[in-house]
Amino acid sequence: MTDATWITIISLGVTFLFMMGTPVLLIIFYWVVGCSFVLDLTLDNTGAEMLNVFKDGFALMAMPLFILTGDLINKSGIAKRLSDFAYACLGWLRGGLAMASLGACGLFAAISGSNSATTATIGSMLHPEMVKGGYDERFSAATAAAGGTVGIIIPPSIIFIVYGFLMNLPISDLFVAGILPGTLMVVGMQLACWIICRINGWGYLIPLQLNRVLKTAFGAWLGFFAIGLVLWGIYTGKFSPTEAAGVTVGFCIFAGLVSYPINKIMGANGEKPVSDKSFAEMFAVEGFTLPEIPSIVVRSAQISGILAPLIAVSVVMQQILSLLGAQQTIGDFVTSMGGYHAVLFTSMVIVFFSGMVLESLPVTIILAPILAPIAASVGIDPIHFSVIFLVGASIGFITPPYGLNLYVASGVTGVPYFRLLRYTVPYLAALISVWVLVSLVPDLALALLPNR
Structure with missing residues (x-):
């Protein structure tokens, strides 16, 4: 048989294995191995x-750091504050929590620069909440997966760096060019989410309150600061994207370690939602302790x-x-x-x-x-x-x-x-x-x- 015939047979064989549930x-x-033998x-x-x-x-040197950034943001409570802010803004709409998870994906993407880290963090954090809120578990998981697609479009983005290097294009221009399309992707998915949730009657509504929005925005200040730190450092050329990931990791570790004792003294850790905390209590996120860091690194x-x-x-x-x-x-x-x-x-x-x-x-x-x-x-x-x-x-x-x-x-x-x-x-x-x-x-x- 010819090489083309063997490759066709191999391709059909692996397609059958995929349909039987074999991991991708x-x-x-x-x-790859089959074609290597043929060639x-x-x-x-x-x-x-x-x-x-x-x-x-x-470009791949930044991948573990971006993933670690996502886990630190999640563990420290920064990601939760960002999602609380998104929910305060969108919870009055049918499917507001699901729409908020998509908005949180957009905010998280502006820190992590990774589609998979965005999906993993927002999915692990908000999927249980969505299921408790009456959403179908399959829809909830698919929402986290879809939201993660903006991870490589909203800057910073590793793949934009790779593309710019290959095609000799300015990375800063590519980053700026990704802002509006990435935002449109989030808005488009939120519209689709709203339509599906209205049809199925999913989600509980909360009133739109300016006080809640302001409190959650203040509570998410560390997340907004992290976003600004990454974008400022890259756009001004102060550090490369890999260095930006390292700086963000350091910032998240510092914020998590400092915030934990502050909240412990205030008795604020996990006792009430962000919107019900005082402004003083919201100054620091929930945080984590030094012995917890190895387990976070292992997960990453x-x-x-x-x-x-x-x-x-x-x-x-x-x-x-x-x-x-x-x-x-x-x-x-x-x-x-x-x-x-x-x-x-x-x-x-x-x-x-x-x-x-x-x-x-x-x-x-x-x-x-x-x-x-x-x-x-x-x-x-x-x-x-x-x-x-x-x-x-x-x-x-x-x-x-x-x-x-x-x-x-x-x-x-x-x-x-x-x-x-x-x-x-x-x-x-x-x-x-x-x-x-x-x-x-x-x-x-x-x-x-x-x-x-």
Whole structure:
């Protein structure tokens, strides 16, 4: 049999295994190993390439720190304060808690810069509250997964850094270009959430009170400060994104350690909701003690241990696809489409379907160097195309069979992967609508940039 026949058989085989419930990591790994044998690539080469992903991948150095930041924010109570503020603003609407969780994802993304950390933190924190509030557990888990998609669009974002490095574009411009599209993604998902919750009658309503909003805003000041610290440091060039993650980790540890004894003295730890505390009590978050830090680090390491192999094996998969001529084929196909909108639409379709089977990092590494020059040749602004490309890649986090956020949400909520799929459909529709809007209206990505 020919190599093409063997690869087809291997692909069909791993598809069957996926349908039987085999973990995604093993599915990709089996495909990589099988194709390596067909192409006469040694397993030594596969292992070495997987190791090089982390040895030479500068952007990935920030991943454990961003994940640790998320866990520290969660444990210290900063994430809870941000979600309380979002709920105070949106709780008067049907489905307000679910909408608040999406808003909290947007705020958290502005600190962590990670889709998976956003999903893991908000999912583990608010999923139990949503279930208690009468929401379907599958919808609640799918909401956390969908909310995490903004983690790589709202700055800071590791994947924007990777894209900027590959395509020689200014990182600061990419960050600014992601602000409006990321905000639109949150608003679009909140609208879809509101419609679904109204249809099903989910969620309890609370009155909109200015006093509650102001108190929760004051209570979330540490979260807002952390967001401002990250953005200020990166935009002014005071530190790199990896250093920004390290600085934020240090800030969260300091805030958590200092806040715990303050709240202990006040007797405020866990006794009443933020909106009922005095302004003095809200000055410090709940915090944590020094002996608790190792357990927080271990939890972050566990999540990193889930994600790192997936990224590594996906990059090796990219190399095999390159050997199979996939890059050349894609380039020739898109070029043959012709004009502005034809190239734009074709590129979006390719990114969407690639995101269904690959993580955003290999999608960017494989496709950005192919599609971006073609897009530029037909007059598409490079910054605008970068946003279009990465919004499409972010949608892949909730599209099967890969759907990394679905995988993470399933892990932190205990809801089986396949039971989440039905409830991601409204969020997919909202995200795709925003994606199309951003692609057709360049000013949504370029309006905040100077000299545009």
